[in-house]
Amino acid sequence: xxxxxxxxxxxxxxxxxxxxxxxxxxxxxxxxxxxxVLHIAQAENSGWLSSETxxxxxxxxxxQPIEVYEVASFYSxxxxxxxxxxxxxxxxxxxxxxxxxxxxxxxFESRLGIKVGETTPDGKFTIKTVECLAAxxxxxxxxxxxxxxxxxxxxxxxxxxxxxxxxNKISHTNPYL
Amino acid sequence: xxxxILLKNIEVPGLASFGVYxxxxxxxxxxxxxxxxxxxxxxxxxxxxxxxxxxxxxxxAGMKWGFIDKKTENPRYFVxxxxxxxxxxxxxxxxxxxxxxQLIEGMILGSYALGAKTSYIYIRGELFYVLRIIEKAIDExxxxxxxxxxxxxxxFSLDLYCQPGAGxxxxxxxxxLLESLEGKRGNPRIKPPFPAVVGLYGCPTVVNNVETIAxxxxxINNGGEAYAEIGIGNSKGTKLISACGHINKPGVYEIExxxxxxxxxxxxxxxxxxxxxxxLKAVVAGGSSVPILPANLILKTAAxxxxxxSYESLSEGxxxxxxxxxxxxxxxxxxxxxxxxxxxxxAKFYHHESCGQCSPCREGTGWMEKILHRIESGHGTMKxxxxxxxxxxxIEGNTICxxxxxxxxxxxxxxxxxREEFEEHxxxxxxxx
Ligand SMILES: Cc1cc2nc3c(=O)[nH]c(=O)nc-3n(C[C@H](O)[C@H](O)[C@H](O)COP(=O)(O)O)c2cc1C
Ligand code: SF4
Ligand code: FES
Numbered sequence: 001x002x003x004x005x006x007x008x009x010x011x012x013x014x015x016x017x018x019x020x021x022x023x024x025x026x027x028x029x030x031x032x033x034x035x036x037v038l039h040i041a042q043a044e045n046s047g048w049l050s051s052e053t054x055x056x057x058x059x060x061x062x063x064q065p066i067e068v069y070e071v072a073s074f075y076s077x078x079x080x081x082x083x084x085x086x087x088x089x090x091x092x093x094x095x096x097x098x099x100x101x102x103x104x105x106x107x108f109e110s111r112l113g114i115k116v117g118e119t120t121p122d123g124k125f126t127i128k129t130v131e132c133l134a135a136x137x138x139x140x141x142x143x144x145x146x147x148x149x150x151x152x153x154x155x156x157x158x159x160x161x162x163x164x165x166x167x168n169k170i171s172h173t174n175p176y177l
Numbered sequence: 178x179x180x181x182i183l184l185k186n187i188e189v190p191g192l193a194s195f196g197v198y199x200x201x202x203x204x205x206x207x208x209x210x211x212x213x214x215x216x217x218x219x220x221x222x223x224x225x226x227x228x229x230x231x232x233x234x235x236x237x238a239g240m241k242w243g244f245i246d247k248k249t250e251n252p253r254y255f256v257x258x259x260x261x262x263x264x265x266x267x268x269x270x271x272x273x274x275x276x277x278x279q280l281i282e283g284m285i286l287g288s289y290a291l292g293a294k295t296s297y298i299y300i301r302g303e304l305f306y307v308l309r310i311i312e313k314a315i316d317e318x319x320x321x322x323x324x325x326x327x328x329x330x331x332x333f334s335l336d337l338y339c340q341p342g343a344g345x346x347x348x349x350x351x352x353x354l355l356e357s358l359e360g361k362r363g364n365p366r367i368k369p370p371f372p373a374v375v376g377l378y379g380c381p382t383v384v385n386n387v388e389t390i391a392x393x394x395x396x397i398n399n400g401g402e403a404y405a406e407i408g409i410g411n412s413k414g415t416k417l418i419s420a421c422g423h424i425n426k427p428g429v430y431e432i433e434x435x436x437x438x439x440x441x442x443x444x445x446x447x448x449x450x451x452x453x454x455x456x457l458k459a460v461v462a463g464g465s466s467v468p469i470l471p472a473n474l475i476l477k478t479a480a481x482x483x484x485x486x487s488y489e490s491l492s493e494g495x496x497x498x499x500x501x502x503x504x505x506x507x508x509x510x511x512x513x514x515x516x517x518x519x520x521x522x523x524a525k526f527y528h529h530e531s532c533g534q535c536s537p538c539r540e541g542t543g544w545m546e547k548i549l550h551r552i553e554s555g556h557g558t559m560k561x562x563x564x565x566x567x568x569x570x571x572i573e574g575n576t577i578c579x580x581x582x583x584x585x586x587x588x589x590x591x592x593x594x595x596r597e598e599f600e601e602h603x604x605x606x607x608x609x610x
Binding site: 024026029031032033034035036038039061063067070071074075076077078092093094095097098099130131132133136137138143146147148175176 | 362
């Protein structure tokens with residue numbers, strides 16, 4: 001398993017981006033920037049939010065750490081545990097299920113030799129299930145970082161997997177960039 | 178061909194860019210409104226159009242705008258609900274991805290009518306790639322003088338921003354959305370007060386759905402009356418229907434409200450019929466939250482009348498034999514679909530998405546999931562079926578927000594119309610499909 005990063009400082013480019021976001025809200029309402037900033041922080045911290053990273057976010061927004069924890073734990077896109085480099089999120093809600101999501105999920109599990117929620121021993125892949133991704137017309141659908149892959153077949157899944165294997169895919173990149 | 182208001186130019190290459198949108202007449206409604214209309218006149222056109230909210234509840238947009246207190250010294254906010262997470266619904270993504278300027282133009286019109294100087298588009302976090310498309314379009318609108326200070330020399334100024342969520346269906350509920358926009362957990366607020374009185378940062382706020390807002394430029398360009406001439410009864414205008422499941426042509430379609438359901442399912446212009454020549458079994462007509470109907474009741478009402486795609490016709494027969502137009506998420510199932518398994522995926526969804534504030538919803542959704550899992554995997558009893566109905570009744574109407582109802586209705590309706598299928602699971606001690 002990979003080491004567990006703990007970013008407690010952003011570079012100037014990221015800080016500039018965060019300041020621009022804070023300026024979108026009225027004076028004193030900088031807490032509104034919390035979700036966008038957590039997305040950025042998670043991407044910079046290898047795909048998960050450590051308490052150190054969350055404390056740093058709290059200091060940036062001048063709010064209490066508990067205000068960050070309670071939000072980070074509420075939203076399903078935030079990971080409070082380390083994840084693999086490439087997180088494969090398989091939609092398994094009704095419309096995707098009607099069009100074969102179970103088969104796609106089982107295929108990823110058998111190809112990677114792990115179950116939902118697990119990470120491969122080399123730290124490269126994590127499989128998660130997610131709820132409806134608002135792309136049901138092209139079911140089954142998976143999400144990897146900010147990419148959607150739609151109308152998935154087991155063959156397409158294999159193609160994607162080999163591509164990700166060979167390029168050492170990292171799914172957590174700063175979503176604003 | 179049905180009137181195209183929202184998707185008319187959707188296939189034009191480059192539509193997402195300012196230049197192409199503008200060339201096709203884009204932003205003329207903003208020019209018209211800022212030059213010729215007072216904010217109240219814009220509201221009046223919207224009221225006259227009969228446009229109803231497209232997010233699911235169908236509340237008249239003009240009336241909602243009318244609730245805003247315009248005498249207050251406080252800022253007012255106009256917020257776009259782009260949380261689109263109701264299973265089966267994927268229409269707003271279609272607009273945001275392919276025609277972001279139409280949404281921005283609508284945001285400018287609504288903000289002008291309401292006197293909002295800062296407005297936000299709240300988009301579900303999974304759709305970050307769409308957020309980037311919208312932010313790019315917003316930049317272009319600023320550069321071309323349609324956002325920012327003193328737009329077109331009118332004296333009206335507006336800042337528009339796009340805000341991501343982070344994976345929580347409940348943030349589509351408008352008060353949860355406002356909490357989330359304030360950087361908090363998405364816990365729905367107790368209403369009243371309604372957002373029109375106490376909304377974002379405690380200020381008067383209107384929240385509208387993407388599709389509602391995208392219809393505004395056409396209404397201003399053509400007049401509210403012209404819009405009201407389209408449609409049927411109190412279902413005015415056009416509606417986007419996102420069709421999925423076991424049909425030949427899944428996709429997003431713009432229909433004139435009042436189209437017969439049968440034509441929508443079987444005509445080549447729309448869904449193109451059931452895949453593999455199979456038989457239609459059931460339809461969830463308006464997103465996962467609305468009651469499921471078997472083939473006979475979705476095509477015709479219990480009284481034998483043709484069923485139309487409209488707010489009134491789909492709800493004909495009430496909860497016993499009708500359903501709702503909802504968000505327009507149209508999920509079609511053929512004879513190979515297991516109603517119990519489909520319902521189990523919905524139950525999982527609602528359990529996962531309950532914010533946990535009210536015990537009937539928090540606990541009840543979990544129990545329903547567990548029992549459905551038991552039945553689907555062949556370990557259920559006949560009593561379990563009645564237990565499900567009982568739990569759903571205890572959730573319905575006993576919660577802070579309508580997510581509780583939304584979780585209860587699919588269960589109650591599936592058992593009402595497909596009880597034999599649940600019983601078969603119990604008798605066979607396995608899923609018959
Ligand atoms: C649980 C729940 C989820 C909702 N999700 C959405 C959504 O994703 N998008 C949306 O526009 N409205 C959603 N709504 C409806 C909103 O609360 C609100 O009625 C709507 O945004 C108002 O806009 P409209 O009048 O233009 O439809 C949801 C409501 C509930 C109770
Ligand atoms: S009904 Fe459910 S989602 Fe709505 S406020 Fe109560 S617990 Fe939260
Ligand atoms: S159910 Fe998978 S995208 Fe909607």
